[in-house]
Amino acid sequence: MKIGVYICECGSNIAGTVDTEKVAQSAEPLPKVAVSRVYRYACSEPGQNLITQDIEELGLDRVIVAACSPSMHEPTFRALLREKGLNPYLLEMVNIREQCSWVHSDKDQATDKAISLLTSAILRNTLMKPLTPKKVGVINKALVIGGGIAGIQSALDLAEVGYQTYLVEKTPSIGGKMAQLDKTFPTLDCSACILSPKMVDVGRHPNITLLANSEVIEVDGYVGNFNVKIRKKATYVDPVKCTLCDECVPVCPVIVHDEYNADLSPRRAIYIPFPQAVPATYIIDEEACLGIDPLICAKCRDVCGPDAIDFDMKPEIIEEEFGAIIVATGYEPYPIENIGEYGYGTIHNVISGLEFERIISASGPTDGVVRRPSDGKVPKTVVFIHCAGSRDPAKHLPYCSKVCCMYSTKHALQYRHLVHDGTAVNFYIDIRTAGKDFEEFYQRAAEEDGVIYIKGKVSELIEDGDQVLVRGVNTLTSETVEMHADLVVLATGLIPSEGTRQIAKMLKLPVDSTGFIREAHPKLKPVDTVISGVFLAGTASGPKDIPETVSHASGAASRASTILAQKELEIEATIANVNEILCRGCGMCVDSCPYSAIELVAKNSFGHTIKVASVNEALCKGCGTCSATCLNGAINHLGYTDSQILAQIQALGGK
Amino acid sequence: MVQYSYFPGCNLKTNAKGFEETAIAVSKKLNVELVEIPNWNCCGTVHTMTSDNIMKRIAPVRVLSRSKKHIETLEESPNQVVTLCSMCNSTLKIVSKEVSDNQDTLDKINYQLEDDELTYENDIEVKHFLEILRDSVGYEGISKKVVKPLKGLKVSPYYGCMLLHPEEAKIDDEEMPDVLESLVESLGAELVMSPLFKYCCGSYHIVDQENIVSSQVEKIVEAATRRGANALVVACPLCSYNIDQQQKAMAKESAGFKPIPIFYFTQLMALAMGEPVKINHFKEHFINPEPLLKELGLIGRKKTK
Amino acid sequence: MSYEYIKFGKEEREFRQKIEEISGENIFSCYQCGKCSAGCMFSDKMDRTVNQQILRIQLGQKEKVLSANTHWVCASCLTCSVRCPRDIDVAAIMEAIREYTLREEPEKIKISELPKKVLEKLPNIALVANFRKKTG
Numbered sequence A: 001m002k003i004g005v006y007i008c009e010c011g012s013n014i015a016g017t018v019d020t021e022k023v024a025q026s027a028e029p030l031p032k033v034a035v036s037r038v039y040r041y042a043c044s045e046p047g048q049n050l051i052t053q054d055i056e057e058l059g060l061d062r063v064i065v066a067a068c069s070p071s072m073h074e075p076t077f078r079a080l081l082r083e084k085g086l087n088p089y090l091l092e093m094v095n096i097r098e099q100c101s102w103v104h105s106d107k108d109q110a111t112d113k114a115i116s117l118l119t120s121a122i123l124r125n126t127l128m129k130p131l132t133p134k135k136v137g138v139i140n141k142a143l144v145i146g147g148g149i150a151g152i153q154s155a156l157d158l159a160e161v162g163y164q165t166y167l168v169e170k171t172p173s174i175g176g177k178m179a180q181l182d183k184t185f186p187t188l189d190c191s192a193c194i195l196s197p198k199m200v201d202v203g204r205h206p207n208i209t210l211l212a213n214s215e216v217i218e219v220d221g222y223v224g225n226f227n228v229k230i231r232k233k234a235t236y237v238d239p240v241k242c243t244l245c246d247e248c249v250p251v252c253p254v255i256v257h258d259e260y261n262a263d264l265s266p267r268r269a270i271y272i273p274f275p276q277a278v279p280a281t282y283i284i285d286e287e288a289c290l291g292i293d294p295l296i297c298a299k300c301r302d303v304c305g306p307d308a309i310d311f312d313m314k315p316e317i318i319e320e321e322f323g324a325i326i327v328a329t330g331y332e333p334y335p336i337e338n339i340g341e342y343g344y345g346t347i348h349n350v351i352s353g354l355e356f357e358r359i360i361s362a363s364g365p366t367d368g369v370v371r372r373p374s375d376g377k378v379p380k381t382v383v384f385i386h387c388a389g390s391r392d393p394a395k396h397l398p399y400c401s402k403v404c405c406m407y408s409t410k411h412a413l414q415y416r417h418l419v420h421d422g423t424a425v426n427f428y429i430d431i432r433t434a435g436k437d438f439e440e441f442y443q444r445a446a447e448e449d450g451v452i453y454i455k456g457k458v459s460e461l462i463e464d465g466d467q468v469l470v471r472g473v474n475t476l477t478s479e480t481v482e483m484h485a486d487l488v489v490l491a492t493g494l495i496p497s498e499g500t501r502q503i504a505k506m507l508k509l510p511v512d513s514t515g516f517i518r519e520a521h522p523k524l525k526p527v528d529t530v531i532s533g534v535f536l537a538g539t540a541s542g543p544k545d546i547p548e549t550v551s552h553a554s555g556a557a558s559r560a561s562t563i564l565a566q567k568e569l570e571i572e573a574t575i576a577n578v579n580e581i582l583c584r585g586c587g588m589c590v591d592s593c594p595y596s597a598i599e600l601v602a603k604n605s606f607g608h609t610i611k612v613a614s615v616n617e618a619l620c621k622g623c624g625t626c627s628a629t630c631l632n633g634a635i636n637h638l639g640y641t642d643s644q645i646l647a648q649i650q651a652l653g654g655k
Numbered sequence B: 001m002v003q004y005s006y007f008p009g010c011n012l013k014t015n016a017k018g019f020e021e022t023a024i025a026v027s028k029k030l031n032v033e034l035v036e037i038p039n040w041n042c043c044g045t046v047h048t049m050t051s052d053n054i055m056k057r058i059a060p061v062r063v064l065s066r067s068k069k070h071i072e073t074l075e076e077s078p079n080q081v082v083t084l085c086s087m088c089n090s091t092l093k094i095v096s097k098e099v100s101d102n103q104d105t106l107d108k109i110n111y112q113l114e115d116d117e118l119t120y121e122n123d124i125e126v127k128h129f130l131e132i133l134r135d136s137v138g139y140e141g142i143s144k145k146v147v148k149p150l151k152g153l154k155v156s157p158y159y160g161c162m163l164l165h166p167e168e169a170k171i172d173d174e175e176m177p178d179v180l181e182s183l184v185e186s187l188g189a190e191l192v193m194s195p196l197f198k199y200c201c202g203s204y205h206i207v208d209q210e211n212i213v214s215s216q217v218e219k220i221v222e223a224a225t226r227r228g229a230n231a232l233v234v235a236c237p238l239c240s241y242n243i244d245q246q247q248k249a250m251a252k253e254s255a256g257f258k259p260i261p262i263f264y265f266t267q268l269m270a271l272a273m274g275e276p277v278k279i280n281h282f283k284e285h286f287i288n289p290e291p292l293l294k295e296l297g298l299i300g301r302k303k304t305k
Numbered sequence C: 001m002s003y004e005y006i007k008f009g010k011e012e013r014e015f016r017q018k019i020e021e022i023s024g025e026n027i028f029s030c031y032q033c034g035k036c037s038a039g040c041m042f043s044d045k046m047d048r049t050v051n052q053q054i055l056r057i058q059l060g061q062k063e064k065v066l067s068a069n070t071h072w073v074c075a076s077c078l079t080c081s082v083r084c085p086r087d088i089d090v091a092a093i094m095e096a097i098r099e100y101t102l103r104e105e106p107e108k109i110k111i112s113e114l115p116k117k118v119l120e121k122l123p124n125i126a127l128v129a130n131f132r133k134k135t136g
């Protein structure tokens, strides 16, 4: 056994606080250490060449690099060992940067600490055994959860590459929020017009299986091999027979709010979500219908010419295996009724941004004439309040919702296009227009369309006759201001959708403090999650506008392809390993494993059937919880055996 | 000798005589002749920034029209009218740009001109004398005529607003000009750069809000002297008046205040080119430059050695 | 004093439009970055900043715009105009406010009341410029 030790200076990142020469010298007398050197940047090509050369010339078989975090460069040095024919698991990284030089200021103490860390690693390294990663096969099929623009884009991209893709959408039609928008910033093109071709493509694509009105109810397995259960709810209308004649609708006696129109208009229990819906079919709203029972009411079935209505339709459970999963479950608007001072829900003419989208839309409840909810009058003064709920860590959302400056500007501009003698006033804290052509859009709204911007947050809205008294401030003139508005639109912030929260829980995906699903790395892995094989698309990971959502979704599809394209995948070798002789079958480890990777299996022992723990190697993430839990010391963590850890502790304590 | 149609403007005949006389003298040395437009009128001094006031635009257009007529009588003359005063320059340049962009305005103004006046066709260019020096004569040509480099004179260029503002009138980059700097250097003087090179002097407020002017001037002079300047060079009779006269008042009030003389750029040229001192009309300056010039040996006995 | 009721009626609109007409500038181009005020070397003598005047014109607050001394302190140096990132001729807006006033009350200064000494001493460039700016 010959160990080579390399201390990296990382420029002055490490050498500035740690006496690297001294650290290197401390390793020389230790057992099995054949060479101990300092280098300026160990990860650089000359740095790696130095190690390679030592391996060749001195016959090293183990390598220790004291440098940065293993999450940065462990793969680099492991590859180097593999290239030289050594077992990559005989590499040890000692973190003397993030855990030492960066967090200390006293050079002597930091040097002592680096020496202890290095010594313990060397002692551990002498006990390490070569490990061989296992290989598992890959199912070349993808699952996309959520059929907003993000899910649509990911599914289309994957299908185009040639992978069988399932797109699961909770509601009766794909399209998500984008299907509800009227026009989109910064180009003002009609949202439905640019979205519907993509929706139609999804419906038609031979590689896409669209499951609308469906939900994922269970996910098992691991990268390359996820087992998924999907419940497809009954629609009670046979989509093949339904001719979209609309005969059934007028006869239905039930009237409920139409969610597509943000509850601003009624619909019946049997309905089509919106004219461009995909799949294009009428469905019966189970909850609204008088009973899905022909004995109670069957008015729709009676008028249905093609006999498409089937009250006996049952929900289906679909079980499928997938190699990769994309979560595209989107956002929902912040519940602005929480902002008491704005009176949403009590003042009729205070509405949300999404409601305004519907009011201004030609396909909306007012046929594209801007009318306010209270009396249907065309409002002459409309106030838009930015950051409604956002940027308010005290009571609401701490973050900026990113799209609302732009959509409020869009709303004000659209309103001015429709009501020429109307006044649109935006109250804002800052105008955030960081996107291609966004600033130009904002400048145009002011310059060409006379949209007025007042810097300052509105404090409260008070109903005053048939108007709303806006009590705000103009911080640029240092004056409190008041004005009357006929309609007030709140630029509602974005929060993770209920579906996003559910799926995060089901897949055990970590979420931010804000509830959005956390990326594996906020900068360098923006579409990966910490669970390999699971990717993020669109607003499920945070507020995004459509261009960003689409690129994110294409990124997720491309990342998923890197898995789907493999025949088999290597899985980490540093996982839990049961010593069946010591195991008593108590099952404590089974409960402790956060990844459900352990189960008790029957085993024959001297003629008796006993139970012992068994680790599913593909599921195990190597977290070590089980080995810490086991009272009998029956579970070892390969790469971190008890003896290795004890050797480390000894070295640290021995100082 | 190239002949230019020259528009003096009111002040060069009254309180900036030194400016005009030195300009005419040095231009001759440089093979340029400034020929005064006969029967010229006031250009209106400040250009109106209103979009709808025709009245205030008649005077400058009339100047252009008369200059055009004048040019026709000159020999070998480019289609250009030359000014020395930066205010006149600015007013004439802006109006000429405006009428070339708007035929309707031009028609209305032409209608107001006298019968004997030429209908202005918007076909002459307005030039500041500094532009002629830079673009037609060249600094090298100027250096060649220097007989007495201005050694010891530490000159800080002060552009004021109107040489550089607005876009239509500027003779140089409005934030990083170098025409005065290059000129000062070509005369052998030491250049002292001040960040307040275009810090407005307070302009016409001198008539009824003198306090505004005095606080501006204080800052302008302080910025230059702190950096070692012992003189300022300008191109505008109003800047010159404001700075010069206020310094005198300030010196009277506070004994600690050290005023510095102010020169028109043409005066520096005349000194360097060995023109007679009297054409500078230094007696009309509030801060007489002669003591400094004597001290530096640029005029007086030593000079005539 | 530090309160304003905002309304967008005929009066407000007419005032804004008149200023736009005189200056030839689009008041709504201004996004209140403040660079005009930042560079104005007379700001210290103004009771309202230049950008605030523009904002108030956007809002049609005629009384407050006219009662400020801002546009009278302005010396038409045009620094604001050459530096405005939205390419607004800010000085022209200051001029428009002056003109708006002068078209109703043509004498901001009464020439006849100026001391003879002043009239004699000052260069004509100062007098002519001043009268052009401060009388209608």
Ligand SMILES: Cc1cc2nc3c(=O)[nH]c(=O)nc-3n(C[C@H](O)[C@H](O)[C@H](O)COP(=O)(O)OP(=O)(O)OC[C@H]3O[C@@H](n4cnc5c(N)ncnc54)[C@H](O)[C@@H]3O)c2cc1C
Pocket (backbone or CB within 6 Å): A145, A146, A147, A148, A149, A150, A151, A168, A169, A170, A171, A174, A175, A176, A177, A178, A181, A183, A184, A185, A186, A214, A215, A216, A328, A329, A330, A331, A332, A333, A353, A354, A357, A403, A407, A410, A497, A498, A499, A500, A502, A503, A537, A538, A539, A540, A544, A545, A546, A547, A549
């Ligand atoms: C008022 C307003 C105006 C806007 N205007 C613009 C604009 O003009 N331009 C622009 O670029 N952006 C605009 N946006 C932003 C735009 O809406 C988003 O960028 C975009 O809709 C995000 O798409 P998505 O697919 O990520 O999410 P979503 O549109 O929310 O789609 C998510 C989909 O997933 C489904 N789903 C959720 N949970 C589950 C589950 N568990 N199982 C199955 N399916 C599930 C949902 O039903 C939904 O269909 C606006 C936003 C608002 C609020």
Ligand code: SF4
Pocket (backbone or CB within 6 Å): A251, A252, A253, A254, A269, A270, A284, A285, A288, A289, A290, A291, A292, A293, A297, A298, A299, A300, A301
């Ligand atoms: S059966 Fe249900 S959906 Fe059909 S008409 Fe009756 S209530 Fe409506």
Ligand code: SF4
Pocket (backbone or CB within 6 Å): A386, A387, A388, A390, A391, A399, A400, A401, A402, A403, A404, A405, A406, A429, A430, A431, A432, A491, A493
């Ligand atoms: S995008 Fe604008 S309105 Fe939305 S939270 Fe951010 S700053 Fe506020």
Ligand code: SF4
Pocket (backbone or CB within 6 Å): C029, C030, C031, C032, C033, C034, C035, C036, C037, C051, C054, C083, C084, C085, C086, C087, C088, C090
């Ligand atoms: S510099 Fe221009 S945009 Fe900025 S505040 Fe002044 S006028 Fe408005």
Ligand code: SF4
Pocket (backbone or CB within 6 Å): C036, C039, C040, C041, C042, C050, C073, C074, C075, C076, C077, C078, C079, C080, C081, C090, C091, C094
């Ligand atoms: S033109 Fe007037 S407002 Fe503009 S910077 Fe000059 S003095 Fe100030």
